[in-house]
Amino acid sequence: MSHLPDDPLIERTLSSEQVFDGALLHVRRDRVRLPDGGESVREYVRHPGAVVVVALQADGALVLERQFRYPLRRAFLEFPAGKIDTGEAILACAMRELREETGYEAADWQHVGVMHPCIGYSDERIEIFFASGLRHVGHAWDEGEFLEVLAMPVDAVEEAIHTGRITDAKSITAFYRARPLIHAVLGR
Structure with missing residues (x-):
């Protein structure tokens, strides 16, 4: 359950862009560095809680x-x-x-x-x-x-x-x- 910076499962953000900015929800698309050194894209919703x-x-x-x-x-x-x-x-x-x-x-x-x-x-x-x-x-x-x-x-x-x-x-x-x-x- 670690979320420490040295966690071997951490994906590091390389770039981030806002895809949608609504009244409640905000959608982002990030390019990330994977644990094995490869790259991928992560799309996700930002929510105020x-x-x-x-x-x-x-x-x-x-x-x-x-x-x-x-x-x-x-x-x-x-x-x-x-x-x-x-x-x-x-x-x-x-x-x-x-x-x-x-x-x-x-x-x-x-x-x-x-x-x-x-x-x-x-x-x-x-x-x-x-x-x-x-x-x-x-x-x-x-x-x-x-x-x-x-x-x-x-x-x-x-x-x-x-x-x-x-x-x-x-x-x-x-x-x-x-x-x-x-x-x-x-x-x-």
Whole structure:
């Protein structure tokens, strides 16, 4: 798992060019020196990073949302998540996204870890948070944002993962990373 400069697997950047510069995504094409001395091209997406929040209600249900995802042309069941704004602290982003998308604020927050969802073509990282002590204050959706907020018991979320009803990688990863904290709060 080394990423030190003397790692024998390191590919060194020889040149880099921007291929696309969008509102969210930025695509680059780099020419690299391979470990064996050869050269190759690497195309990848630069992403500002995101957060995902596993939020536990007092009744033991988890807060999820159904949201249409255009690239796959269908609605997905997932945990609240969103892009980190430039200069924004990850906890502030998690708090903002939970409040905006679901209308909940949380008294207790724990950073669970990080995941890298698309390591073959993107530098995106998703910071995982667990929130409890929820209080509903009303959502504040962004313009053009449409979603359904719902609550599901922990066992139902796990079943939805195993039956393919939840296929979103960030939600699956976040659930399993947060599961020990969920059980600790619920006393299981």
